[in-house]
Amino acid sequence: MPFKFDVYDRSVYREPAPIDRDNPFQAMMERFDIAAEILELNPGFYEYLYRPARVHITSIPVVMDSGQIKVFEGYRVIHNDVLGPSKGGIRYAPDVNLNEVKALAAWMTWKCAVVDVPFGGAKGGVVCDPSDMSPGELERLTRRYTANMIDVFGPDRDIPAPDMNTNEQIMAWILDTYSMHARRTENAVVTGKPIGLGGSQGRVEATGRGVMTVSLAAMEQENIAPANTTVAVQGFGNVGSIAAQLLQEQGCTVVAVSDVTGGYYNASGLDIAEMREFVKANGGTLDGYAKADKISNEELLTCNCDILVPAAKEDQIDADIAENIKAKIIVEGANGPTMPEADDILNENGVIVIPDILANAGGVTVSYFEWVQDRQGYFWTREDVEERLEQMMTTAFNRVYETSQEHGVSLRIAAYVMAVGKVSEALRLRGIYA
Numbered sequence: 001m002p003f004k005f006d007v008y009d010r011s012v013y014r015e016p017a018p019i020d021r022d023n024p025f026q027a028m029m030e031r032f033d034i035a036a037e038i039l040e041l042n043p044g045f046y047e048y049l050y051r052p053a054r055v056h057i058t059s060i061p062v063v064m065d066s067g068q069i070k071v072f073e074g075y076r077v078i079h080n081d082v083l084g085p086s087k088g089g090i091r092y093a094p095d096v097n098l099n100e101v102k103a104l105a106a107w108m109t110w111k112c113a114v115v116d117v118p119f120g121g122a123k124g125g126v127v128c129d130p131s132d133m134s135p136g137e138l139e140r141l142t143r144r145y146t147a148n149m150i151d152v153f154g155p156d157r158d159i160p161a162p163d164m165n166t167n168e169q170i171m172a173w174i175l176d177t178y179s180m181h182a183r184r185t186e187n188a189v190v191t192g193k194p195i196g197l198g199g200s201q202g203r204v205e206a207t208g209r210g211v212m213t214v215s216l217a218a219m220e221q222e223n224i225a226p227a228n229t230t231v232a233v234q235g236f237g238n239v240g241s242i243a244a245q246l247l248q249e250q251g252c253t254v255v256a257v258s259d260v261t262g263g264y265y266n267a268s269g270l271d272i273a274e275m276r277e278f279v280k281a282n283g284g285t286l287d288g289y290a291k292a293d294k295i296s297n298e299e300l301l302t303c304n305c306d307i308l309v310p311a312a313k314e315d316q317i318d319a320d321i322a323e324n325i326k327a328k329i330i331v332e333g334a335n336g337p338t339m340p341e342a343d344d345i346l347n348e349n350g351v352i353v354i355p356d357i358l359a360n361a362g363g364v365t366v367s368y369f370e371w372v373q374d375r376q377g378y379f380w381t382r383e384d385v386e387e388r389l390e391q392m393m394t395t396a397f398n399r400v401y402e403t404s405q406e407h408g409v410s411l412r413i414a415a416y417v418m419a420v421g422k423v424s425e426a427l428r429l430r431g432i433y434a
Contacts, residue, residue, distance in 0.1 A: 024103035024314050030340045032106075035416035038407055045424045048432075049109075052102055053086075053120075054078040058148040060126065062141045065134050072128050074145045076152050079105035079121040082426045085156055086122035087112060087364060089163025089192075090145075090170075092138075096125035100314070107335055108364065110419035111357040115396045117368045122158050124149075130165045142170050146177040153178055155188035155375070161367050162192040168204075172197055188374035191367035200370035202385035203363075208242025209386065210362020210393050211333045214354050215247060215307055217397040218329050222352070224306065226251035232305040232327070233257045234297065236279065236286060239333045239360065240311035245272040252307070256292075256300050261285050263300035264292035302326060310337035311360075317342045325351060332356040347410050355412035357419065358400055365392050 029050065036046050056076040064070050075098055078086045088108040101123045109121030126145055130138060152158050153174075162171055171193045178189045187198035195201070202209070219226060229252045233244045236259040244254045253269040259279075264270065264286055271291070278289055301308065301317060302324040310316050311333030317325070322342035330346070330353045332338065338346070338353060346353055366389055373379045380388075404414035 023099050024336050025099045025106070027315070027336055027340050028103045028106050031412060031416050032420065034409075034413050035420045038409070038413070038417050039421055039424070041420065041424060042428075045427055048427065049080065049420065049423060052077050052079045052105060053081060054152075055098070055102070056149065056152055057098070058145070060141060060144050060148060062137060062144060064137055072126055072141060072145075074124070074126040074148065075101045076124040076149055076158070077101045077105040077122060078152075078158060079123075080109040080423060081120035081158075082423055082430065083113065083120055084118040085120065085154075086158045087117075087119035087161070087191075087367065088122035088124065089161045090124035090126070090166050090174075091164035092126050092128050092130045092141075092166055092170075093164055094127060094129045096127050101125045104335055107357055109423060110416060111361045111364055112368075113419035113422040114358050114400065114415050115361045115365050115392055116422075117361075117365060117392075119159070119364070119368065122160075123163075124160060138170070139173055142173040143177045146174045147181065150178065150181050153189055155186060155371070159188070159367075159371060160190050161363070168192055168194045168199065188371050191370040193370070198370070198374045198379075200366055200373055200385060201380065201382040202389070203366050203370055204238065205242050205246075206366035206385075206389060207239045207333070207360050207363035208244075209246060209389060210365065211239065211243040211309060211311070211331055211359055212246040212250065213362070213390050213393040214359050214397045215243075215309075215329070215331050216250060217394050217401075218331070218352060218354055219307075221401060222328070224328070229253070229307060230255050230305045231307045231309065232300055232303050233309040233311055233333075234263075234300055234316060234337075235259065235310070235312035235334065236275070237311070239363075240309065241272070241276050241279070243309055243311060243331075243333055244270075245276065247307075247309075248272050255305055256295065256303050257286075258295075258297060258300045258312075259286050261287040263295040263297060264289055265295045265300070265303060266292040267304075307331060309333050312337065315339050317346075319345055322346050322349075322351075325349070327351065330354065332359045335360065343410065343412065353410060353412055354397070355415050358396055358411070358415050361396065362389055362393060365389055 058074045060072040104123035112119040193199040231254045233240045256265040307329045308327035314336035317338040319341045322345040
C-alpha cells in the first residue's frame with residue numbers, strides 16, 4: 001500500500017510525556033516535536049524517527065588489577081542509519097545512563113544531517129569511573145566492550161569515536177580489537193585515532209574550530225567585529241580550551257573560562273595559551289591559577305560578555321540563569337547545555353543561540369573526513385582539513401540562518417527543521433521495506 005504523504009494529524013503523534021527535566025531525551029524530543037509540526041511530518045515517519053532503530057545493552061566483565069572480576073554495563077544506541085552508517089562517540093562516566101545515550105544518539109542523527117555528512121546517529125557509553133581505573137583495566141574494559149559489540153561496529157555499519165573520558169588511545173584499542181576479530185586491519189572502523197593508525201590531521205581541534213567558525217559567521221550576520229567582542233567559555237576541556245584559544249587568535253577578548261574547579265575571570269582578558277600550559281603542568285585543572293578572579297559557574301554564565309560558549313555538560317542553562325544572561329550570542333559547544341524552558345526566555349530576550357547540533361558539529365565533520373581518508377588510503381594536509389571544515393560549517397550556518405528567516409523561528413528550531421526534513425526525505429525516497 002502506498003504512503004499517504006499528505007496526511008498530517010497531530011493527534012496520532014505520541015502522547016506528551018510527563019515533564020522530566022533530568023531526561024535529556026525528552027529535551028531533544030521537545031525540539032523535534034516543534035520541527036515535526038512545522039514540516040507537517042507524516043505521522044508514520046514521526047514514529048520511525050522518534051524511536052531509536054536499535055538499542056544494545058551489554059555486561060562487560062573485567063579482571064581488575066586486584067584479581068577481582070568486576071562487571072560493568074555498556075550501551076550502544078543506533079538512533080538512525082537512513083543516510084548512511086551510524087556515527088557517534090563512546091563516553092566513560094559513572095553517571096552514564098540509557099536515556100542520556102539515547103538523546104545523544106538522536107542529536108548525532110540531526111547533527112550529521114545539518115552539516116550534510118552522510119552518516120546516521122549513534123552513541124555509546126560505559127558506566128564506570130575512569131579516574132579510579134588503571135591503564136590496564138581501561139584497556140581490558142575497552143577490548144571486552146568492543147568484542148561484545150563486534151557485530152554492531154563496522155566501517156559500513158557503525159563507527160565509534162572519542163567522547164567524554166575517552167581518547168585516541170582508547171580508539172586505538174577498539175581498532176586493534178575489531179581488526180583481530182576481522183582478521184584484517186580495518187582503520188575505518190573508528191575515528192579519532194592516533195595519526196599513526198590512520199587518524200586525521202586537525203581532528204583534535206575540530207570541534208573547537210567548528211565553534212570558532214560558526215561564532216565568526218554569527219558575528220558577521222550581526223555586524224560585530226571580533227576585535228570588539230568579549231567571550232566567556234564554560235568548560236576548559238578539549239572543546240572549550242581550543243575554542244577559547246582560536247577565538248582569541250581571531251581578535252576576541254576571552255574574559256572568563258571555567259573547569260571542574262570553578263570559574264576564572266579577568267575583565268582585561270585572559271591568556272588562554274598560558275592557561276592551557278598551566279593545565280598541562282597542574283594535573284589537568286586550573287586549580288590555583290592566580291592571574292584571574294575566582295568566580296562561580298553561575299557567575300560565569302551570567303557575566304558581562306558578548307559571546308557565551310557553554311562547552312561543559314547538558315542542562316547548564318535553566319530558566320533562572322537564562323533570565324540573567326547578558327551575552328548577545330550563545331554558541332553551544334556542549335551537547336544539550338540549554339534546557340527547553342530556557343530557550344523561550346532567551347528568544348524573548350533577543351539572545352541568539354547557535355544550537356549544539358550545528359555549533360559542535362566540527363568533530364563529526366572531521367571524523368567523516370578521517371573515515372573518507374581511511375577508505376581511500378590517501379591523507380590530507382592540516383590545511384586541507386581546516387579549509388574543508390570551515391567551508392562545510394559556514395555553509396551549514398548560512399542554511400540554518402536562512403531557514404530561521406523563512407519560518408520565523410530560532411536557529412535551534414531551524415536546525416531541527418533542516419535535519420528532520422533531510423532525514424525524512426531520505427526515508428520517503430527509500431520507502432519502508434516489507
